[in-house]
Amino acid sequence: AIDPQFTENREQVDEHNGHAVWGPVDEPEDLGIHGTHVAVDFDLCIADGACLEDCPVDVFEWVDTPDHPESERKADPANEAQCIDCMLCVDVCPVDAIDVDAG
Ligand code: SF4
Ligand code: F3S
Ligand code: ZN
Numbered sequence: 625a626i627d628p629q630f631t632e633n634r635e636q637v638d639e640h641n642g643h644a645v646w647g648p649v650d651e652p653e654d655l656g657i658h659g660t661h662v663a664v665d666f667d668l669c670i671a672d673g674a675c676l677e678d679c680p681v682d683v684f685e686w687v688d689t690p691d692h693p694e695s696e697r698k699a700d701p702a703n704e705a706q707c708i709d710c711m712l713c714v715d716v717c718p719v720d721a722i723d724v725d726a727g
Contacts, residue, residue, distance in 0.1 A: 625720035626665040630657050641702045652691035659701035668721035671695035675713040681706045
């Protein structure tokens with residue numbers, strides 16, 4: 625599962641679509657965590673798609689990740705500022721790749 629303490633245990637190494645990327649990143653195998661309020665561990669995501677289907681405010685968008693060992697696309701929290709903290713995505717992800725800090 626995604627480490628809920630990732631902001632302490634990882635370093636921000638990049639930005640993507642207006643959100644942070646938390647390393648380590650070594651493409652194409654290691655992609656890190658995308659987002660902060662809505663965080664997706666790209667190295668765990670298997671492209672199940674439940675988060676895209678269920679998010680009521682369309683926070684997620686697919687991004688292509690060719691040659692990643694788990695899946696060739698990932699759910700990117702492209703619109704994380706729209707999140708209403710419903711926690712549906714956290715509940716439906718089969719590999720617990722998503723953390724939402726409803727703080
Ligand atoms: Fe969307 Fe709810 Fe997940 Fe926020 S917590 S990203 S609103 S499904
Ligand atoms: Fe990936 Fe989980 Fe969404 S596997 S596509 S983050 S439901
Ligand atoms: Zn991203």
